Amino acid sequence: MAAPNKVTAPALLDLTIDNITPNTVKINSQSSDRRLTYLMERLVTHVHDFARETRISTDEWMAGLNFLVQCGQISSDVRHEFILLSDILGLSLLVDNINHPKPPNTTEGSVLGPFHTHDAPTLENGANMASDPKGEPLVCICTVQDTYGKPVEGVKIDIWETDSSGHYDVQHSDRNEPTERCVMVSDAKGEFWFKCILPVSYPIPHDGPVGKLLGKLGRHPWRPAHLHFMMEKKGWDHLITALYMRGDPYETSDAVFGVKKSLIVEPQKIDSATAKEYGVPEGSWVLKHDFVLTTDQETDNLRDQLALEAMKKQGLNLKLVDHLPVPDLD
Amino acid sequence: MAAPNKVTAPALLDLTIDNITPNTVKINSQSSDRRLTYLMERLVTHVHDFARETRISTDEWMAGLNFLVQCGQISSDVRHEFILLSDILGLSLLVDNINHPKPPNTTEGSVLGPFHTHDAPTLENGANMASDPKGEPLVCICTVQDTYGKPVEGVKIDIWETDSSGHYDVQHSDRNEPTERCVMVSDAKGEFWFKCILPVSYPIPHDGPVGKLLGKLGRHPWRPAHLHFMMEKKGWDHLITALYMRGDPYETSDAVFGVKKSLIVEPQKIDSATAKEYGVPEGSWVLKHDFVLTTDQETDNLRDQLALEAMKKQGLNLKLVDHLPVPDLD
Numbered sequence: 001m002a003a004p005n006k007v008t009a010p011a012l013l014d015l016t017i018d019n020i021t022p023n024t025v026k027i028n029s030q031s032s033d034r035r036l037t038y039l040m041e042r043l044v045t046h047v048h049d050f051a052r053e054t055r056i057s058t059d060e061w062m063a064g065l066n067f068l069v070q071c072g073q074i075s076s077d078v079r080h081e082f083i084l085l086s087d088i089l090g091l092s093l094l095v096d097n098i099n100h101p102k103p104p105n106t107t108e109g110s111v112l113g114p115f116h117t118h119d120a121p122t123l124e125n126g127a128n129m130a131s132d133p134k135g136e137p138l139v140c141i142c143t144v145q146d147t148y149g150k151p152v153e154g155v156k157i158d159i160w161e162t163d164s165s166g167h168y169d170v171q172h173s174d175r176n177e178p179t180e181r182c183v184m185v186s187d188a189k190g191e192f193w194f195k196c197i198l199p200v201s202y203p204i205p206h207d208g209p210v211g212k213l214l215g216k217l218g219r220h221p222w223r224p225a226h227l228h229f230m231m232e233k234k235g236w237d238h239l240i241t242a243l244y245m246r247g248d249p250y251e252t253s254d255a256v257f258g259v260k261k262s263l264i265v266e267p268q269k270i271d272s273a274t275a276k277e278y279g280v281p282e283g284s285w286v287l288k289h290d291f292v293l294t295t296d297q298e299t300d301n302l303r304d305q306l307a308l309e310a311m312k313k314q315g316l317n318l319k320l321v322d323h324l325p326v327p328d329l330d
Numbered sequence: 331m332a333a334p335n336k337v338t339a340p341a342l343l344d345l346t347i348d349n350i351t352p353n354t355v356k357i358n359s360q361s362s363d364r365r366l367t368y369l370m371e372r373l374v375t376h377v378h379d380f381a382r383e384t385r386i387s388t389d390e391w392m393a394g395l396n397f398l399v400q401c402g403q404i405s406s407d408v409r410h411e412f413i414l415l416s417d418i419l420g421l422s423l424l425v426d427n428i429n430h431p432k433p434p435n436t437t438e439g440s441v442l443g444p445f446h447t448h449d450a451p452t453l454e455n456g457a458n459m460a461s462d463p464k465g466e467p468l469v470c471i472c473t474v475q476d477t478y479g480k481p482v483e484g485v486k487i488d489i490w491e492t493d494s495s496g497h498y499d500v501q502h503s504d505r506n507e508p509t510e511r512c513v514m515v516s517d518a519k520g521e522f523w524f525k526c527i528l529p530v531s532y533p534i535p536h537d538g539p540v541g542k543l544l545g546k547l548g549r550h551p552w553r554p555a556h557l558h559f560m561m562e563k564k565g566w567d568h569l570i571t572a573l574y575m576r577g578d579p580y581e582t583s584d585a586v587f588g589v590k591k592s593l594i595v596e597p598q599k600i601d602s603a604t605a606k607e608y609g610v611p612e613g614s615w616v617l618k619h620d621f622v623l624t625t626d627q628e629t630d631n632l633r634d635q636l637a638l639e640a641m642k643k644q645g646l647n648l649k650l651v652d653h654l655p656v657p658d659l660d
Contacts, residue, residue, distance in 0.1 A: 011582040014590050015420070017427045024420035030548035040547065042384050044419055046376040051424050053644060054372050055637045055655055061425045065412040072402010082395040089374055090354035094381050095391045097347045217370065218360035252341040257354070260344050307385045314383060325385055
């Protein structure tokens with residue numbers, strides 16, 4: 001264990017606009033956890049700079065604190081308003097990009113959103129994960145490969161989407177079991193395929209404080225139609241992503257900034273041979289997609305490299321410990 | 331009403347670490363409310379810079395969002411965990427200093443804290459606002475003056491303190507009426523006086539997420555003994571302050587950074603004549619204090635002046651509208 005930082009607590013008296021920041025940073029620097037010390041130093045500096053640069057009024061400050069209370073109070077086991085807030089502020093996209101940088105020609109990440117659950121059933125290849133009869137049938141035929149084009153077997157794949165009304169199961173108060181979601185495992189050929197419904201565009205929940213904020217900003221709450229995927233296997237970089245349906249009216253104005261060109265796909269009307277092969281009705285939609293995973297090692301190396309470049313560019317005297325920046329005091 | 335800013339929404343595709351911030355700022359700039367646009371621009375910039383400078387990990391991000399949910403969920407009508415969070419981050423002190431700058435020789439502000447209520451009874455001069463028999467009796471004899479030393483009549487004064495166990499009434503689950511708090515009104519001589527108990531040092535509520543954070547930072551949750559005052563009268567700058575008892579062990583390490591030298595006072599053992607005059611027992615404590623209020627005009631002028639100086643120093647192209655900075659687009 002690292003020795004505690006030798007910080008003598010400052011005498012906290014007569015704090016002013018000009019000296020509150022260094023004094024708060026100092027009193028927060030008594031822990032032996034250098035990463036925590038660094039996070040708090042940056043947090044306090046940015047929060048204080050925000051207040052100083054905006055000369056925030058007492059009313060605005062209180063409105064902000066009350067907004068945060070409201071976000072917490074509308075949150076529940078099946079709703080996380082702060083993830084939504086992070087999403088609409090572009091923070092979620094940024095955090096994903098920082099933590100999961102992708103080499104060219106690998107599958108890019110996208111935002112997790114607040115609707116992943118841990119109770120989805122594990123289904124066999126070919127199963128139907130949707131129970132909404134009003135949805136248009138879609139069969140997805142996918143593979144998981146590594147960066148050399150070799151199949152990756154045994155990847156656990158979480159898949160989730162809304163029903164045809166644009167709501168996830170957890171948004172229905174009478175939900176008694178998971179629907180429009182499942183877990184699959186890639187087979188020896190790296191393949192997984194499943195039946196679902198054609199995704200539809202939908203608004204993020206906008207009946208709460210985050211929706212009110214979007215309204216004040218003149219922003220719409222819509223997301224283009226997409227299917228969520230989360231892929232994990234030991235030794236491989238955890239992938240949170242989504243496939244977006246080409247031509248959606250919100251393709252270039254996603255309320256949560258998740259769309260990437262490489263993730264836009266175009267389902268086709270199925271041909272008779274494929275319909276027969278996969279046992280789906282004529283007239284169904286079909287989507288074929290190959291996902292490309294990176295190894296933990298590939299991602300760690302790239303992340304470290306990008307972090308070091310960014311730290312150098314920012315002129316910060318930092319070093320990486322466990323892949324995360326801490327002040328370089330040595 | 332100002333014309334809407336002419337912002338063309340950008341195409342939000344392929345957002346990266348480097349382009350997410352200007353794009354988020356742009357999509358947030360469609361409102362005609364320039365102050366809101368500016369607040370959001372600064373907020374998004376600081377939140378993104380925080381993520382980039384710390385290369386925040388996905389686990390840290392999620393821990394942060396869950397911390398915020400917890401703060402919201404422990405909050406109630408009588409507990410505001412986000413005010414506590416603002417207090418221990420030094421933000422509350424900073425916001426007070428920005429909004430209520432004080433000319434020399436006027437009463438300085440201090441933090442509001444989360445325990446002011448709106449149900450305190452209005453009491454006559456000389457009344458006893460405390461009902462805790464274990465507290466040491468204290469009589470406070472105060473005046474309210476303007477910057478020329480003239481009495482200010484008709485000031486509404488909220489006063490609140492903990493009981494002798496260091497808890498505010500609202501922290502007792504069996505509270506059925508306000509205790510250790512009252513409202514007084516200054517008389518024609520600017521005077522108000524009341525009986526209470528000698529304040530004691532106490533820890534801020536540390537059974538919630540903010541308390542856990544203090545623990546991780548190696549910080550104690552204590553505040554030095556103090557009496558809260560809030561003074562308001564139309565035309566006069568709203569004053570939130572407190573008087574701190576000299577010699578308290580936490581005098582220079584207040585968990586919420588509220589202590590100022592000019593607010594430290596020293597109650598005395600009462601002399602017989604004064605005890606008789608104010609009808610309190612021999613052996614009581616007595617505290618005499620003169621508060622000096624500034625007018626709204628004085629404070630507005632000083633605040634504007636300091637804001638303009640700060641904006642100039644920061645090199646920001648801003649102007650003041652209703653005393654608050656907005657980008658100077660004209």
